[in-house]
Amino acid sequence: MTLFASLIGDQMAEFTMFLIKFIMKQTSMLFLILIDHQNVFAVYCCFHLTGFWCQHCIVMMIMTCALLFLLLCWKVYQEALVGGLRESERHSMYRGVPHFPDDFPDCVAGLRHAAEYKVQALDKFKRYPPDKRPNFVKLGVQSPFAPLWDLLAQEWDAMRSNKDFCDFLKVEGKIQDESFLTVQQEVRVEDESHAPKDMEDKCKEACLFYTIRNQRLLARLAVWCGLGRAPRRPAGLPESSDGMGPSLAESLLLASSNSYGFVWVRLELLERGTPEHLAAVSIPSSDDLAKLKNDKTYNGPLEPMHSDPFKTQLRAEGKQKKIEKGKKKKKKNQEEKRNSEDKKESEDVLIKGLHPEPLGSAVSHCSRLLLGSVARGDFSLAEGAGRCFAFVSLVGLLRVILHQQLVGLRPPGGGRRPLVLVRNLNSLQYYFAWLSVELQWL
Structure with a gap:
């Protein structure tokens, strides 16, 4: 007959000793009773004092105590909820690893998660009185509850196909040595053999974006952003002028072959500010970089208040x-x-404080061009500043790198890392942030 017992606590030590002696007298086998760590030594001494030893050890527990223990566990855990989701998200943020499904917006789970969050946030927004709601129309936020990935990819692809992509290269009447027409011809010839046309055609037909996960391409972007070692250059890519920064032909080739692609980047705020979820990532102008270089205490520009035509x-x-x-x-x-x-x-x-659909231009809606959106962000206690992870358009990122490389107005302390602007949904203040491409999760 097998008995199951669980005697836990110092108060049951005497009863445990009596029970062991009684069972050892009635049977010819050694019984081991599981108790807490404080009473294990007492039971072990009892075995040797009685002078009884056997090769077989059976784990015994009294049924009544086991039932009571199970009932207590059932009462405690019958209404338990899943915990640790926020902690796992923070842990992945400190490690610099993408968190599922927040950092995978191009998969089915990521799209479903974004749609559920949009519905919940919109319902919460409607429950507030109209006078207590933030007016996102005046704040210049078109979609405060979901990022406009498809619209951003479309507009950046249109800017890449036009000459607007190289208009910003004119700095005080100067331009790079390569002319735009010759570079455009080289890109067209090389794009026929190296660019993934199938992916680009699918994205254009369905208007879908995708996240770039090519290790070689991300390693090249990490080098251009000031981190990592330069990988082996793929065949067909022209050499850059300084050996580290991208050339005009190379950037146009990558932009043409990945015009709908987004890059997962890390943003580190310079001084103040705490980035929040779905905060806007924008491109700073030359005046913003010049003010920051002359004044180290310059926090960032202000977005002018928009009018509400609705x-x-x-x-x-x-x-x-x-x-x-x-x-x-x-x-x-x-x-x-x-x-x-x-x-x-x-x-x-029409909802007070929100833009009605269809929306207008997403990139040029505000005074600073929109580059992407923040996926996760918060104040980092380990570094004492705001940190976040965001998705930015590859075409826009190449534009930022080329522009700041030509202007040469980067403030000291960031190396060759490009500077971007971060603005929360309920604020008009832009904050400067260093941009870097993470390679640890590959």
Whole structure:
């Protein structure tokens, strides 16, 4: 007969000794009773004092105590929730490793997670009174609850295909040695053999973005951003002018072959600021870099307050609602149902503080060109400053690297790392941040 018992605690030590002596007298086998660490030594001495020894050891527990223990466990853990999600996210953030599914926006799970977050955030936004909601139209935020990856990829691809991609290279009447036409011809010839046309055609047809995970390409970007060693140059890529920074032909070739690609980067704020989820990552202008170089205490530029063109339309709808409420008594039930349906449709179309769809240009909506969006960000206690991970367009990132390489207005302390601007959703203040490409997760 097998008995199961679990005697836990110092108060049950005497009962344990008595039970062991009784069982050893009745049987010819050695019984081992599991108790806490404080009473293990007492039970072991009891075995040797009785002078009884056997080769077989059986783990015994009394059924009643086991049932009580199981009932207690059931009462404690019957309403348990999954824990450690926030801690695992923070742990991956300190390690510099992507966290699933926040940092995988191009997979099915990432898209579903973003859609669920958008629905929850929009419902929470609607529960606030209209006067207590932040007006994202005046703040210059088009989509505060979901990043506009597809729209950004489309617009940066359009800018890459036009001559706008190289207009910024003119610095005080100077331009690089390579002319735009010759470089564009070289890129077209080399793109036929090296660019992944299938991926590009699929992205253009379905308007889908993707995250770049090519180790060689990310290693090259890490070198251009001031980190890592220079990998072996692939065949067909032209050599850069300084050996470390990208040339115009090389950047155009990479941009043409990965125009819909986004890069997972790490941002380190210079002085103040705590980046938040879905914060905007923008490109600084030459004036911003010059002010930062001359004044080290310069935090960053301010986004001018935008006008709200939908405010008058909402007021007109409010007046119509008041008039309709006065006429409700004279109308029939069918007309009241139609009015209620019309009200629901108008509320879904126009919400105070949000841009109605379809949205306009995402890149040039604000005073600084939009480069990407923050996936995860917070204040880092280990480094004493704000840190975040974001996704930026490859075409825009190459534009930032080339522009700051030509201008030469980088402040000391960051090496060759490019500078970007970070702005939270509920603020007009931009903050400077160093950009680097992480390679530890590959």
